[in-house]
Amino acid sequence: MTVDRRKLIIEAAAKSFALFGYKATTMDQVAKIAGVGKGTIYTFFANKEELFQEIMNKLIQEMKRVAEEVVDPERKFFDNLHRVLERLLDFREEHELAIKLTQEVKEIGTQMAQEGIQQIEKAVVGYIRIQVKKAVDKGEIKPCDPEITAFVMLKLYMALTADWKKSHEPLGKGQVAELLPFYLQAGLAPD
Amino acid sequence: MTVDRRKLIIEAAAKSFALFGYKATTMDQVAKIAGVGKGTIYTFFANKEELFQEIMNKLIQEMKRVAEEVVDPERKFFDNLHRVLERLLDFREEHELAIKLTQEVKEIGTQMAQEGIQQIEKAVVGYIRIQVKKAVDKGEIKPCDPEITAFVMLKLYMALTADWKKSHEPLGKGQVAELLPFYLQAGLAPD
DNA sequence: TGAATGACTAAATTTCTATTTTGGTCATTT
DNA sequence: AAATGACCAAAATAGAAATTTAGTCATTCA
Numbered sequence: 001m002t003v004d005r006r007k008l009i010i011e012a013a014a015k016s017f018a019l020f021g022y023k024a025t026t027m028d029q030v031a032k033i034a035g036v037g038k039g040t041i042y043t044f045f046a047n048k049e050e051l052f053q054e055i056m057n058k059l060i061q062e063m064k065r066v067a068e069e070v071v072d073p074e075r076k077f078f079d080n081l082h083r084v085l086e087r088l089l090d091f092r093e094e095h096e097l098a099i100k101l102t103q104e105v106k107e108i109g110t111q112m113a114q115e116g117i118q119q120i121e122k123a124v125v126g127y128i129r130i131q132v133k134k135a136v137d138k139g140e141i142k143p144c145d146p147e148i149t150a151f152v153m154l155k156l157y158m159a160l161t162a163d164w165k166k167s168h169e170p171l172g173k174g175q176v177a178e179l180l181p182f183y184l185q186a187g188l189a190p191d
Numbered sequence: 192m193t194v195d196r197r198k199l200i201i202e203a204a205a206k207s208f209a210l211f212g213y214k215a216t217t218m219d220q221v222a223k224i225a226g227v228g229k230g231t232i233y234t235f236f237a238n239k240e241e242l243f244q245e246i247m248n249k250l251i252q253e254m255k256r257v258a259e260e261v262v263d264p265e266r267k268f269f270d271n272l273h274r275v276l277e278r279l280l281d282f283r284e285e286h287e288l289a290i291k292l293t294q295e296v297k298e299i300g301t302q303m304a305q306e307g308i309q310q311i312e313k314a315v316v317g318y319i320r321i322q323v324k325k326a327v328d329k330g331e332i333k334p335c336d337p338e339i340t341a342f343v344m345l346k347l348y349m350a351l352t353a354d355w356k357k358s359h360e361p362l363g364k365g366q367v368a369e370l371l372p373f374y375l376q377a378g379l380a381p382d
Numbered sequence: 383t384g385a386a387t388g389a390c391t392a393a394a395t396t397t398c399t400a401t402t403t404t405g406g407t408c409a410t411t412t
Numbered sequence: 413a414a415a416t417g418a419c420c421a422a423a424a425t426a427g428a429a430a431t432t433t434a435g436t437c438a439t440t441c442a
Contacts, residue, residue, distance in 0.1 A: 026432080027433075038434090047434075048435090
């Protein structure tokens with residue numbers, strides 16, 4: 001068995017998308033890095049978009065794996081929630097592809113990069129939704145719409161981490177870890 | 192006393208910014224609508240930016256007035272909160288200048304339009320912060336950082352109204368009115 | 383003989399330059 | 413002294429020319 005050309009292409013594409021973003025990655029580039037002819041890419045992927053999709057799916061899969069590592073059924077729901085969100089946002093901050101796509105959206109507004117980021121967010125909400133549902137079933141939190149609740153949780157987390165620091169001194173991780181359950185678990189109603 | 196040229200200019204500028212946005216509004220245009228010479232504008236405002244600032248301040252003032260109309264000290268805090276946010280977001284949706292600026296930021300990313308929108312949000316958070324502080328003092332809600340709390344409230348409201356509908360069926364006003372206190376007042380902790 | 387290839391093309395993007403528009407000034411007018 | 417609009421440098425736009433790129437396919441290998 002000779003080398004797995006499909007794998008070579010995927011690895012080369014992942015590297016290039018992470019390094020240069022979606023738009024600045026050319027099919028010639030990918031072929032060159034992979035050490036294959038350009039035509040070969042098109043025997044595996046119909047077009048650039050599908051190749052990108054493959055890389056995004058792999059990324060989301062990896063994020064799910066990373067999230068799973070940190071969830072501990074023994075712990076309280078809000079404890080797990082914070083650990084997962086922190087891990088995922090850290091991951092997103094560390095992962096070159098996610099960084100590059102975010103940057104690309106802000107700087108040149110590439111449509112595909114935009115869609116890539118949305119896919120990641122959708123996957124994260126989907127993951128949290130499952131955790132919310134479990135927590136509701138276990139009676140750990142009140143009955144609620146899991147989709148809306150998961151959405152609210154991600155948005156609140158992103159507001160406290162990413163949005164807040166655009167106009168204020170950033171909140172420490174400890175503070176965020178306190179604020180999330182402060183607002184969403186206990187609520188603001190006086191005792 | 193002859194006509195108030197300053198007022199003519201402000202009215203013309205307000206009309207033009209709302210109709211064409213920041214970038215597409217020219218000083219010649221404003222002068223023409225106001226029926227004054229272009230040089231006259233510069234006897235009142237140092238440059239285009241300052242003229243825009245004047246219009247933005249007027250808009251924010253008007254929003255504050257509109258918000259005040261709806262706050263009733265007899266009502267519960269969360270009731271007032273929803274009424275104010277709804278009124279303000281409605282206002283923003285109705286008000287041509289706010290619409291135009293939002294559109295301009297999305298379409299051509301004009302810096303000044305961006306800053307204009309940010310000013311509006313900052314003013315809204317500032318207004319809510321005062322209400323939060325009052326509510327804390329009255330013991331209507333738990334002690335909390337008013338700035339962070341106001342920020343969280345606006346973000347959550349925008350998440351439920353604007354962000355949610357980007358990927359889902361929009362939530363009705365009644366639903367939003369229920370969800371806001373559901374998450375922030377009562378909290379998700381089981382009874 | 384079928385998988386791999388890279389020269390090729392139409393379309394998209396970028397670069398370059400000529401032209402127009404615009405924010406701001408200031409000598410003149412009212 | 414307040415108002416003005418012709419004027420100017422700088423910025424924005426338009427559009428032609430040159431380059432790049434996604435995707436194809438006849439040819440080449442293994």
